[in-house]
Every structure is written in structure tokens, then in C-alpha cells.
Amino acid sequence: MEIKMNLISEDKINSMTSTEKLRFVLDGVKSGNIVVLEGGLTSEEQMKLIELTMTEVDDDFPGIEMSGYPSKRGFLNIRKKARLTVIGPAKMMHTTKKDKDLISAVISAI
């Protein structure tokens, strides 16, 4: 069995609007890919992604698994920089361990 991963560069992500980003991620995940975003999604984008995911949950697609490093505070604590985010189909991906600088996940083919 094969598992496909999409590793997306920060430049590619930054060239997209928030809506495009979320659509791009969810489409990738719904076709069975593990999507890794360099630079990651902000907390707000992740919340929007949950919302979008929930509108598309059905009998075959129970949803997503998402893991990421928490954002770092930038200049004057105002700007928050997102870091890496990993998103996969809930049926395939399961986070086993996670702290602020390490993520372990088990990925299995369906």
C-alpha cells in the first residue's frame, strides 16, 4: 500500500488567499494525502479549516487529523508566526505524541 504526502513550501502557501489555502488543504486530504505545510496555518485558519471540514463530513469521510507547532510570538507580541502544520485524513493519521517542538504520528493506508 502506498501513502502519498504533499509537502508544501511556505512560498506556495503565501501565494494563496486563506480560502484558497483551506480548499487546497482539504482537497488534498480528502483524496487521501498527508499534507505538510511549511510555515503552517494560523490558529484562525485552523479553526476555519475545522469549520469547512465539518460541512463535508459524511459516512466515508469522518474528518481530519491535524497537528502543528504552536505559533511563535513575534515583534512586540503582536505578530504571531505560524509554524509547521500537518493535516491528514482522520482514517489514516493518528497523532501519538506531541509537545511544542515535536510531533509523532502513525500513518496507515486505508
Add this chain to the structure above:
Amino acid sequence: MKSKRRWKSILTRLRRALFFRRGTAKIGIYGPPNAGKTTLTNRIIHTFVDENEDVGLATEVPHETRRAVRREGVIIDLKAKSLENPNPDLNSESKVKPKRGKAKLKLDVVDTPGLATKIDFHEFLAYGLEEDEAKKRAKEATEGVIEAIKWLDDIDGVVLLMDSTEDPYTQTNIIIIGNMEARGIPIIIAANKVDLVDATPQRIANAFPQHSVIPISALKGENMLDLYEEMARRFR
């Protein structure tokens, strides 16, 4: 887009600083499924409004709450409460720290559906539901998650409830905290279920060191005064 967000956050903070005290604060009880959100909301209502009123059903089945429920006009009056009602929990606590129990706060409490990134109808089959019923519940649960997220726009403060026997460092917990920080909305973390032997509320405090973490048992009513005082302090 980012600077627009930032302005919105600054404006929200400003508005809050200027007007928050006048209106009734809407406080959302958030957290993962089964953290005890409905149990806590019911307890708040029982203590401060009506012993016999429930906002919802608290059960071990996840996603029991699938619509957000708002209870308006809850007055958290710790002074009146400790005078008029010799609730053992409130009183024993106030003996230890005699200055406590003066705070007063009026708020609307919103019990929300649990936040999740996945909802699998198979999960409900394990609780004895028929397949049709399980699928219907899963569908409603997805709508509940969306509703909980939408409510964040109208919320003035959040009590984020976690189960102290579970790993607190989950993506959904991190996302809720991140969103509240970005919006400048005050947040209190309540480490629930400390009555259980394998509860480790310290793990929650370690995971989120920049936030106040109050260990409670919503079911047994342990340490509730700590939570109410923190609410009165942060949400006023």
C-alpha cells in the same frame, strides 16, 4: 488581510476596555467532547439560579450537546451566596481565605458542543445506537461544532474545560487558545475531573504555562469557588 485582523483585534480590545463593564458578559464554556462542559454549566445554574434547572443533559456519550445553549442573566454573587447558602464547599473555602467571596458578576453562560476535527458515526454504535440514529447524530454533531465555532464571534470570555485524566496538549485545545489570544478575549482553563484518581491537573498547567489553570470537579463540586473568583476577576 493580516493587518485587518490585527486592527480588528485592537478594536475589540479597545471596545472591551471601554464598554465591557456595562453589558452582560457572554461566557462560552468550550472544550473537547466529554470534558464536562454541560456538567459545569448545570452546576453554575444550580448554584446561582435554580437548583432544578438544567441547560442540558450530561452523559458519557460524546456529542450529547449538539446545539449551543445560552442561559441569560446568571448572577455570580459570591458574597450573597456564602451568606445565604451554607454550601459546604463555598464555606470551607472561604474560611481558609477570609477575604474571598465578595465578587459579583452578571453573565450569560453558553454551553457549547465539543470541538472536534473528526466525527465518525461508528463511534456512536458503541453506545448502542442504531446505524441510522448514529448517522443522524454524527450529522447533528458536525453542525454543533460549526455552531460552537460561530459562537466565538459573540463571546466575551471563555472557560476552556479540559479532562484532567487526558492529554491536554491537543491541537483543538491549542487552536481555541490561539484564537482567543488573537482576538484578545480572556480565557480561563479549568482542569476538570480532579476527583478521579488518575487526574493530573498539573500536566495542564505545564502545557499552558501562560494561562491560569483552575483544578475543579464539576461533578462533585470541588474547588468551584476558585473558578468563580477567577471568573469574576477576569470577566468583569
